[in-house]
Amino acid sequence: MRYVIVGNGPAAVGCIEAIRRKDTEGTITLFSKEPEHTYSRPLISYLLEGKTDERRMRYRGPDFYRENGVDVRLGVEATAVDPQTHTVTGSDGSTAVYDRLLLATGGRPFVPPAEGLETVAYHTFMTLADARKLEAALTKESRVLIVGAGLIGMKCLEGIRHLVREVTVVDLAPQILASILDPEAAAMVQAHVEKQGVTFRLGDSVTRYAPGEALLRSGETIPFDVLVMAVGVRPETTLAISMGLDAARGIPTDERGETAIPGVYAAGDCAISHDITTGKDRVLALLPNAYMQGERCGEAMSGAEVEEVRSLPMNSMGLFGLHMITAGVLEGESHIRRENGSYKRLCTQDDRLMGYILVGDVERAGIYTSLIRDQVPLHTLDFALMLEKPQLMAFSKRDRQIRLGGQRL
DSSP: OEEEEEOOSHHHHHHHHHHHHHOSSSEEEEEESSOSOSBOGGGHHHHHHTSOOTTTTBSSOTTHHHHTTEEEEETOOEEEEETTTTEEEETTSOEEEOSEEEEOOOEEEEOOOOBTGGGSOOBOOSSHHHHHHHHHHOOTTOEEEEEOOSHHHHHHHHHHGGGSSEEEEEESSSSSSTTTOOHHHHHHHHHHHHTTTEEEEESOOEEEEETTEEEETTSOEEEOSEEEEOSEEEEOOHHHHHTTOOOBTBBOOOTTSBOSSTTEEEOSTTBEEEETTTTEEEEOOOHHHHHHHHHHHHHHHHTOOOOOOOBOOEEEEEETTEEEEEEEOOOSEEEEEEETTEEEEEEEETTEEEEEEEESOOTTHHHHHHHHHTTOOGGGBOHHHHHHSOOGGGBOHHHHHHHHTTOOO
């Protein structure tokens, strides 16, 4: 069997490892637009902070490709796929023929159009190369404007704050981290971040750029030396669309990860998956989900038994020492606890935990996540005890034994 993988992130790694568990003889060829060994993108802010280095950012060890018999083509973008001849062509002119193909092309930065944007230089913050380029542009006297107060913008802010004179963050939303936090949690996190000398302009947007300044809708002008566009991410589906797939908002797949083209699979931030919390199909751009989707595709591609992927939205991050974890959706009845500078909100509906927010005390949050992922009926446990502190003692004796034994409920 000839396998070809386009991409080099968690989905690609999961696919390789799953293939090799079943098929140790088939050939695996990997095309990677980036010239880097596989690495963890969420760590680029910690690289700028000096909390890690490029070696420790590697998602797998230095011998990963060799040990798994992968013909890895780093810095070679897959520019074309011919589904008729099963041929992938790289940017260097090289080709590879496949029996099974995985598209793990990830996401790309979304940069909204604005008047005058073409007159200024700007940075994005998604890749290791982005981080290197941004760091090289900064000085102790830099005034930095970050457009976007979501996950990318806030992690960029944390990574560079100690390197520059001032940082201003602009976002059209009335709060920070609007995709994962409710207003109360967001206000708590914002107050903590503002202690670092950061200025926020929320509920506002840039209407015009000019060299060294941005004019806001409110009429305020923000001067800057360095501009970072961190508005969001879109699925990178250019290659999939060129193959004839309907993938403008992500690549649709079936329960095995296979696309509408037989033998072609998709996983990770470019692929649409099933969100178990809402019952809807959408892109869930998260590292754990990407790995599990890639693993499922590797199983299907190699003919192994395919494990169900129970995807759900989930985020874990820290900002200047304040930690937060969120998962699921904030629907149904809310149960809120505020204690010792921490905030907790659990949302329940139809005897199920639908989602949660934890800010500050995030200990044992994985128990809440498992309640969502396994869709555990809440009447089978002591929910009052679980609300106060996630713990196995809230489960029945039988369910504790099952969980401690590693079995699914």
